[in-house]
Each structure stands twice: as C-alpha cells, then as structure tokens.
Amino acid sequence: MDIVAIFAASLIGLVVVSDIVLAAVSSWRDRRPSAPQEAITWSQLIRESYGITTFFAWAISVWVGRWFSPIEAPLMEWYVGFPIVVALTLVVVLAAFFLWRRYRRPIIPPIVIVSLGLASGWIFIPLCPVL
Amino acid sequence: MDIYSVMSSIVDSLSWLSLSPGLFQSFKVSKRPLKMTRKSTVLRRCVLISAPILLTATFALNEVALVWGDTEFAVSYRRFVYASLFYPFALGVLLGHWFHMLGGGFRIDRRRFGKPLVQALIGAFIILSVAVVGIVSFGRGVSIPLYVSTVMSVIGVVFGMLVWPVRVYHG
Numbered sequence: 199m200d201i202v203a204i205f206a207a208s209l210i211g212l213v214v215v216s217d218i219v220l221a222a223v224s225s226w227r228d229r230r231p232s233a234p235q236e237a238i239t240w241s242q243l244i245r246e247s248y249g250i251t252t253f254f255a256w257a258i259s260v261w262v263g264r265w266f267s268p269i270e271a272p273l274m275e276w277y278v279g280f281p282i283v284v285a286l287t288l289v290v291v292l293a294a295f296f297l298w299r300r301y302r303r304p305i306i307p308p309i310v311i312v313s314l315g316l317a318s319g320w321i322f323i324p325l326c327p328v329l
Numbered sequence: 330m331d332i333y334s335v336m337s338s339i340v341d342s343l344s345w346l347s348l349s350p351g352l353f354q355s356f357k358v359s360k361r362p363l364k365m366t367r368k369s370t371v372l373r374r375c376v377l378i379s380a381p382i383l384l385t386a387t388f389a390l391n392e393v394a395l396v397w398g399d400t401e402f403a404v405s406y407r408r409f410v411y412a413s414l415f416y417p418f419a420l421g422v423l424l425g426h427w428f429h430m431l432g433g434g435f436r437i438d439r440r441r442f443g444k445p446l447v448q449a450l451i452g453a454f455i456i457l458s459v460a461v462v463g464i465v466s467f468g469r470g471v472s473i474p475l476y477v478s479t480v481m482s483v484i485g486v487v488f489g490m491l492v493w494p495v496r497v498y499h500g
Binding site: 248255258259262263265266267268269270308309311312316320326327 | 407410411416420421425429478479481483486
C-alpha cells in the first residue's frame with residue numbers, strides 16, 4: 199500500500215469519525231428546549247429546492263453516472279453527447295418547474311430524476327478513464 | 330507531493346466533511362441564507378457559504394484529476410477513486426440519502442428508521458467496511474472492472490434510500 203492510499207484512507211476515516219461525533223452532538227443539541235426549531239440545514243435547502251427545481255438531483259446524478267459508467271468506450275463523440283445532456287437538463291428542469299407552478303408540490307419523485315440522471319451520464323457522457 | 334495534490338486533498342476532505350449528514354445536522358443555518366439569525370455564529374456562516382463552494386470545487390477538481398491529471402498523484406488518485414469503491418458507493422449513498430422520497434409531500438417517520446446517531450453509526454460502518462475492502466484490494470493491486478464502480482454506486486443509492494434517508498421532508 200503506497201503513501202497515497204494511506205493518506206486517502208486517513209481522510210476517509212477522519213470523515214467517518216467526524217460524522218459520528220457530529221451526529222452525536224446534533225442529537226444532544228436537538229433535544230434542548232432552546233434548540234432553534236425554525237432553522238434548517240444546508241442539505242435541507244437543497245432538498246427543499248427540489249419542489250421548485252430538479253437541477254441539483256439531476257446534475258449530481260449525471261455527474262456520478264459520468265464518472266462511474268460501465269461503458270468502456272464512448273458510444274458517441276463528445277460534441278454529440280454533451281448537447282444531448284444539456285437539452286435533457288433543460289427539459290427536466292423546465293418540466294419540473296412548470297409542474298411545480300401548476301400543483302405547488304413536487305410531482306416527479308426524486309428517485310426517478312436520479313435514475314434518469316445516472317442513466318444519462320452512463321450513456322451520453324461516460325468518462326471511460328484510463329487506469 | 331505537489332501543490333495540486335495538496336490542494337485537491339484539502340478541498341476533497343473538507344468537501345466530504347461539509348457534505349456529511351452529521352455536519353449538516355449540527356450546524357444549522359437560517360432559512361434565509363444570506364441573513365443570519367441572532368444565534369448564528371461565524372462557524373455557521375462559514376459552513377453555509379463554504380458548503381456549495383466546496384461541493385463545486387470538489388467536483389471540478391475530481392473532474393480534472395479523473396480526466397486531465399497527468400501528475401503521479403492524479404494517476405494514483407484516479408486509480409484509487411475506482412479501485413477503492415468508496416467514491417461510487419459514498420456518492421450513491423448521498424444521492425439516495427437526499428433524493429429518496431417516493432412522491433410529493435411524502436414524509437419519513439423517523440421512528441421507523443432509528444435515531445440520527447443510529448443511522449450515522451450504521452451508515453459509517455457500512456461505508457467504512459466498503460472503503461476498507463476497497464483499500465486493501467487497491468493496496469494489493471487488484472484490478473477491478475469499471476462496471477463494479479457502477480454497481481457500487483447503484484447499491485449506494487438503494488442503501489441511502491432505504492437505510493439512511495433524511496429525517497424530515499417538507500410536505
């Protein structure tokens with residue numbers, strides 16, 4: 199195991215330990231009567247924005263699909279794949295926005311958007327890294 | 330190590346920290362992002378402002394390292410990202426954790442899924458187990474096909490959706 203792997207493993211361990219400590223602190227803070235009930239977290243801001251825009255769910259899942267695509271060679275040139283993804287992004291984001299304006303609540307389940315985003319990343323803009 | 334490796338490592342670790350659910354639960358921010366409440370602290374302000382910046386920065390740096398990086402660190406980093414299985418699994422968990430609800434207004438009953446600490450412990454144990462297995466394989470030079478990282482990301486989404494969902498949704 200080289201120094202990079204040890205360094206990366208240390209970072210991962212740091213994140214996991216910090217997560218446990220912070221979750222424990224959070225449980226204690228939330229039980230206090232003086233805990234600010236109106237406050238929300240940054241990740242909640244992202245999630246709540248889902249009602250208005252599907253952009254974050256779509257964009258992150260497309261990126262994850264791009265990085266971890268099972269396809270070993272691109273199916274199309276980048277100047278074909280990227281415009282398709284941009285067009286799909288516009289369609290998904292605008293459709294969700296107009297549905298939100300019509301019904302005032304999220305209509306498309308987020309997991310559907312995530313699944314479509316992953317599939318789009320896999321198919322249209324796979325990274326195909328040289329390892 | 331060159332400056333690129335130091336910079337990407339720092340941003341990467343900070344960004345994972347800022348994305349971890351426990352951190353978000355601990356440092357609550359105002360509903361009005363740019364107008365802090367009286368109880369807000371400098372730390373909360375920093376987390377609020379830095380989290381989206383770090384998220385963008387880590388994705389950009391990963392993209393650079395995964396696509397164009399030709400330094401020794403970037404090559405090792407690229408191999409580590411795919412061989413360790415941590416990245417695809419953790420990113421999948423993040424997606425499942427955030428965007429799991431089945432329909433508009435669906436609320437999660439937190440009692441069904443345990444308290445946040447239990448969730449964090451289960452999640453940390455699983456992620457750590459995956460990371461350890463991947464790191465050991467990486468250290469031994471085991472070659473892992475690309476589709477394994479795809480499978481791990483999908484498993485991560487399902488895991489985040491079913492085992493580690495967010496506590497409360499608007500409805």
